[in-house]
Structures are given as C-alpha cells and as structure tokens.
Amino acid sequence: MAEKTIKxxxxxxxxxxxxxxxxxxxxxxxxxxxxxxxxQDTPEVRGMVNKVSYLVKCEG
Incomplete structure (x- = not known):
C-alpha cells in the first residue's frame, strides 16, 4: 500500500x-x-498545516 501524501x-x-x-x-x-x-500525511504534518492554515493551501 502506497504512503498517503498531501500537497x-x-x-x-x-x-x-x-x-x-x-x-x-x-x-x-x-x-x-x-x-x-x-x-507524508501524518498527524505531525497535519498539526503544522493546521497551525498556519491561513498561509497555506492543502490538497489531497
């Protein structure tokens, strides 16, 4: 099974x-x-994206 990723x-x-x-x-x-x-779609990366959600766009 392939690793899940987000852009x-x-x-x-x-x-x-x-x-x-x-x-x-x-x-x-x-x-x-x-x-x-x-x-990689991990809880750590999700937390970082959530912290700066007003600066970034996330897909996938």
Whole structure:
C-alpha cells in the first residue's frame, strides 16, 4: 500500500507573521510564495498545516 501524501502550497506571505509561524512554514519545506511540496500525511504534518492554515493551501 502506497504512503498517503498531501500537497501543501504557500499562498500568503510570511512577512508580518509570528516567528513560530515562520518557523513552521520553513519546517514544512516551503521557501517562497506559490511553492508546493508533497509531504507524508501524518498527524505531525497535519498539526503544522493546521497551525498556519491561513498561509497555506492543502490538497489531497
């Protein structure tokens, strides 16, 4: 059975956000606006996405 993945895209700038939220975005592997990464669908990743949900778009 294949590993489940989700695609996360940074859709809003991190300028003016909390330092911990910037670190979370970097931890997800997102570097610049409209950058998309494919990550394993784990509770840890879901929590990170949930924390910065106002900055990212998640699909899959």
């Amino acid at each position: 996360v895209t940074l859709v809003k700038s991190v300028i003016g956000t909390k330092q911990s939220h910037r670190a979370t975005v970097r931890g997800l592997g997102l570097r610049r606006l409209n950058h998309t990464v494919e990550l």
